Amino acid sequence: MNYNTKYQTKIRFDFVRNRNKFFAFSIALTIAGILSLLIFNLNYGVDFKAGTNMDISLSGSSITQDEAKQLLAEAGYEDVTPTVGGNRGERVTVRFETVLEQSETNHIMKLFKDKYGEDVSSEINIVSPDMARELGIKTIFAIIIASVAIMLYVMLRFEWRMALAMNIAILYDAFVVVAIFSIFRLQVDLPFIAAVLTTIGYSINDKIVIFDRIRENMRFNKVKNFDQLAELVNASIWQTMARNIYTVLTVVIVAVCLFLFGSESIKLFSLAKIIGLLSGAYSTICIASQLWLVMKNKQKPNKQAVKAQSAS
Structure with a gap:
């Protein structure tokens, strides 16, 4: 120095x-x-390639990543890795690399509602290729x-x-x-x-x-x-x-x-x-x-x- x-x-x-x-x-x-x-x-995430993003809120109930992954596997999406967030793990974010039809998202929501009640809600964002x-x-x-x-x-x-x-x-x-x-x-x-x-x-x-x-x-x-x-x-x-x-x-x-x-x-x-x-x-x-x-x-x-x- x-x-x-x-x-x-x-x-x-x-x-x-x-x-x-x-x-x-x-x-x-x-x-x-x-x-x-x-x-x-x-x-690339869903924002830059075609796909669907689902934010599922359990309204007070809590869920682990393994439980969310099991429900998605029952819906036919074994390769999807969900993210669990929120203060008590009451929010699940799922990103799909394909554009899901409404019938497919409804089927996923039905599985979550059957286990966690009718108060389960979701926000779905779809990004088209264009x-x-x-x-x-x-x-x-x-x-x-x-x-x-x-x-x-x-x-x-x-x-x-x-x-x-x-x-x-x-x-x-x-x-x-x-x-x-x-x-x-x-x-x-x-x-x-x-x-x-x-x-x-x-x-x-x-x-x-x-x-x-x-x-x-x-x-x-x-x-x-x-x-x-x-x-x-x-x-x-x-x-x-x-x-x-x-x-x-x-x-x-x-x-x-x-x-x-x-x-x-x-x-x-x-x-x-x-x-x-x-x-x-x-x-x-x-x-x-x-x-x-x-x-x-x-x-x-x-x-x-x-x-x-x-x-x-």
Whole structure:
């Protein structure tokens, strides 16, 4: 650890010097994610493929997963895995990969009513193939529009190199969540998409903070070579480190609590949030700022600046 007197900050670790290691790790994870998507694709939920979702409420009675699975097996659905939720296990969520006819859902409800009484109620959601396809297309457009809007905003407020580095890092954060869900075969549904989009929002906040500090340091410090530029980036990272960590930690703690103590329906949403937040913090420090450093170093010197420097 050393203290940078020029920027009045402690440098505990040289991120710039280790940038190639970060790039290599990120590229390896990206390749693994691409291969997983090509080979296995995503484990789509009912929201993104044709199917039926049944939420069955037992109105005061409780049920275990094994009991629910046995009733569904009696109805002819042995391969379906129900999810039991609620305070006392009085709610059953069942996802079918096919569109059920009304007679089929009525038969399932009859089995539950025969065992748990006439107060049993249900909410049935059916997603047709056309609707699933439309949801998938709209999701892709939502991510593209959000990314383009972010890039335009940053280009207006900062510069195009920062905008490009920021957008690459943000898309990387979104892809990391998608890749991990693909690798571990976790289910992708609408709450997952909400988690990805909110990840982009939190990620852009971290990156604007650090780029704002880089811009401020460049305004008050003349940078003449790569070593000085690297020193400025390293100092900017550590000047904003505490703020970034505290901001991310406050949200991560909430997301972890939701994952541990929340209902089954929001566990995957919480997990996607945790992955996205951690990836966003990593990419801000190890990817976005480092990419900008590489692009800024390759910038052609301004002719007027060169003449003024040679004249002095």
